[in-house]
Amino acid sequence: MPELPEVEAVRRGLARHLTGRRVTGVEVFDARSLRRQEGGPEAFVAALTGRTVTAAVRRGKFLWLLLDDGHALTAHLGMSGQLLVRGGAAAAGPGDGPGDGAPARFLAHVDGPEGPPSDLSATRVPSLVRDLSTRPRHLRVRLPLKGGGAGTRALELVDQRLFGGLAVTDLVPTADGAPGGLGSPSPLLPVTTAHVARDLLDPSLDRRAVVARVRSSRRAVKTLVMDQSIVSGVGNIYADEGLWGARVHGLRRGTELGPRVVGRLLDATADVMGRALAVGGTSFDSLYVDADGAAGFFARSLAVYGRAGRRCGRCGAVLRGEVVGGRSHVSCPRCQVRPRHG
DNA sequence: AAAGGGACCTGGCTGC
């Protein structure tokens, strides 16, 4: 699944390939990917068509493209989402096969006969595009873009499990006056992400404030580092890896931890993310923006996540799996001392 | 304030 390092790799690709390009059409294959869009699919189409991308920004796992009219196209990849940039022949047609050079046939379609899009429910949505026979599996939304250099590009949301989604939103000022996120030229961010804290890769992150907030709470520290209002972008994988790296059990209360320990935890978590980004980033050099760019890193480098019952690479003890805050937590019983409470 | 649960989804897995 796309974690913060992969989302950052995607952001860099979007910044490189889409900045300065204009959205020439909107193809909606599955309206469920737009469920967060205020006003529904037709508002999405109207808000995007003709807009030019001016920047690609990320905060945590939220990603957005700034538009020239002062709005943002926000994206979250959820569990299974990918944002792909296609160029040349591969971008041109609804077919997915290489060499398919047919022009896009469905631009900015909002069908009438099936009923107004505002009637669309999550479970019985007639697709806004009629001909589904040749589209790639799990392709939900496609935006053709032009300008800014070489020929047409297309931004595609491919999302198997539909936890991700797109929406065009207003911008609001940041609370601290710093840029909205990594890659942002302005102290603005989408209103829908205003509640999301900065992440560990954001130079504007106030680490001391994060440490203070963690240490002021009696909640489990694993829950705290996964609380997006404290620090964003840490999912279950990196939470477990960071806790193992810092030798802290996830059930420890924030109030039990000293400032150095919390700092060590943030460092360890950021370090794992940084290494994943380095790997995901290097394989990321073409038009094809691959949300699975760090798959190799995951396969080789995870210390604890998904490894309950196997041995700790540091001390050899058998890794232990349990549930913390409703999430699976794998830890080393020797390196990470479990508190007596909980 | 914190904790817990459900909803959202699909495909891979287990168990019959």
Next chain:
DNA sequence: TGCAGCCAGGTCCCTT
């Protein structure tokens, strides 16, 4: 082999 049911994951929303 076929099928039903469970599960994972992140975010949001609701209730206790």
